[in-house]
Amino acid sequence: MDARAINAALRRGETPSDADLSWFAEGLANGAVSDAQAGAFAMAVCLQGLSTEGRRALTLAMRDSGDVLTWDLDGPVLDKHSTGGVGDCVSLLLAPALAACGAYVPMISGRGLGHTGGTLDKMEAIPGVSINVSEERLQELMRDVGCAIVGATSRIAPADKRLYAIRDVTATVESLDLITASILSKKLAASPDALVLDVKLGSGAFMKSIDDARALAQSLVDTANAAGCATSALITDMNQPLAPSLGNALEVAEVMRVLTGETSGPLAEITVALGAVLLVQAGLCKTEEEAAEQLSATLRDGRAAKRFETMVAAMGGPRDFATGWARVLPEASVIREVAAPEAGYISAIDGEALGLAVVRLGGGRMVESDLVDPAVGLSDILPLGTRVARGTPMARIHASREDAADRAAAEVRAAITISRMAPELPPLIHERIT
Structure with a gap:
């Protein structure tokens, strides 16, 4: 077995065998597969896809590249x-x-x-x-x-850790096959x-x-x-x-x-x-x-x-x-309300924009080495459908500095849409897949 042959098969739209994928996952974990070969593998899977059987085999191969836990308990895990x-x-x-x-x-x-x-x-x-x-x-x-x-x-799914880092820099994160194998290799x-x-x-x-x-x-x-x-x-x-x-x-x-x-x-x-x-x-x-x-x-x-x-x-x-818990959890030094700019109903919330506002406050990482401030963020966010008057607090900012709170306030206002008509509220659970 070798990485070039496996990648060539993938490029042709063929699904490698279980043994091929097991060898490749082990190579990711022990270094026998180079970064270039791993990147080519990710791109080939992203473009050509895997069969259902191939997806299962890759998941198990990445799981088995490290330790698989065993339990001796008197109930289900x-x-x-x-x-x-x-x-x-x-x-x-x-x-x-x-x-x-x-x-x-x-x-x-x-x-x-x-x-x-x-x-x-x-x-x-x-x-x-x-x-x-x-x-x-x-x-x-x-x-x-x-x-x-x-x-x-x-030692938990080391093949996935290596492949994920390579996917991140090769524009192959979105592959459904690779997402599935990444999530499940660690969980299984x-x-x-x-x-x-x-x-x-x-x-x-x-x-x-x-x-x-x-x-x-x-x-x-x-x-x-x-x-x-x-x-x-x-x-x-x-x-x-x-x-x-x-x-x-x-x-x-x-x-x-x-x-x-x-x-x-x-x-x-x-x-x-x-x-x-x-x-x-x-x-x-x-x-x-x-x-x-x-x-x-x-x-x-x-x-x-x-x-x-x-x-x-x-x-x-x-x-x-x-x-x-209220005595020991860290608290931010700057707390500020964000007021509704007009009357109406909260009709849309850009959740991604709110999440990024928290990241920029220091509650997440812009780069992997960033330290996280556990105290910062947003609280008291009004839900969809809430009727507000002009000046009603829509959220509360928790920041470490005044300038950071200023920026976050602008981001929160931009992320929340107020309309004259009440919105149709989405269901909490859309579908079940069994």
């Missing part, structure tokens, strides 16, 4: 993946709620990408929390807590018994159209099931932020308000919907209605909050976080 949006802090709610229902949830998560927030960045907004744990420690967290939200070690390395995918659609998502979102959801579901993992997907709305806050500490605060029963709304609804799919797939509940009630009960009675607090403490954070 469940996981969830979101394709990314704004105000999407579902993972921080879903993991403890599922654990409180008897599941085990080892969430190997990522950092912010583009305009979207990162689950690991949100966890690190909690003082003392370390998301870097060994596989041995992750096993302990599963046995002792039942859930953990951690970063991937260097955690060996879940069931997986649910939250494919975002709308202005704050990477997928702007229903056709694109449906194609990605179907690809992910088909590939994961072909690889032996029971998987379903929900296509959920991201035409407005899922939570009314964007920014790491601010989103953690929203999570705690839901966990402690202070608020509910779309964030809780999506969490329960995704979790219900998982509990039924894992056989812990017979119907989604039964599963939704069990999950909602963990949010109402404090069991999910207690499980989250236990996880935070086990990962180095405060031991009383469920009651003391």
Whole structure:
């Protein structure tokens, strides 16, 4: 086997064999495949595509290029993946709620990408929390807590890490085959018994159209099931932020308000919907209605909050976080309201523009080496359909400097459209792919 022959076959529109793709993935991980050969591979897949079988084989090959976790637990191992949006802090709610229902949830998560927030960045907004744990420690967290939200070690799907960096500089990120293999190689390395995918659609998502979102959801579901993992997907709305806050500490605060029963709304609804799919797939509940009630009960009675607090403490954070979170989360030094310039209804929200405003405040990364300020962001964002008078606060800016707040205020005003007529509100869940 050699990379030139594999790339030549791809260029002709042929799908390499399982053995070819396994060899290529191992070559990505150990350096036997050069950057030039990896770039040619990515471009050939992007232009010619892979068959359904080829997509499955590439996913498993990249998964098997590193460690694949095994578990010895008395309940099902469940996981969830979101394709990314704004105000999407579902993972921080879903993991403890599922654990409180008897599941085990080892969430190997990522950092912010583009305009979207990162689950690991949100966890690190909690003082003392370390998301870097060994596989041995992750096993302990599963046995002792039942859930953990951690970063991937260097031994989880190393072929994907190498190929992703090359895709980023060769204009091949958009390939459906490569996106599917990238997402699933990491998720399947955690060996879940069931997986649910939250494919975002709308202005704050990477997928702007229903056709694109449906194609990605179907690809992910088909590939994961072909690889032996029971998987379903929900296509959920991201035409407005899922939570009314964007920014790491601010989103953690929203999570705690839901966990402690202070608020509910779309964030809780999506969490329960995704979790219900998982509990039924894992056989812990017979119907989604039964599963939704069990999950909602963990949010109402404090069991999910207690499980989250236990996880935070086990990962180095405060031991009383469920009651003391407001005292310890970092706060910005400059807080300013953005007033509506005219009366009317909030009819459109450019979620991507809001996400980029948070990045420019310091809540995300313009380049990989940037440090993230966990305190900055936006809060109290009014939802679509809200009727406002001139001067009504539409959002609140949390910034580290006055000039940064000035810039963010202009960006927020530009991202929110006010019209005379009330808009038709989009559904929270557009489609289910099973």
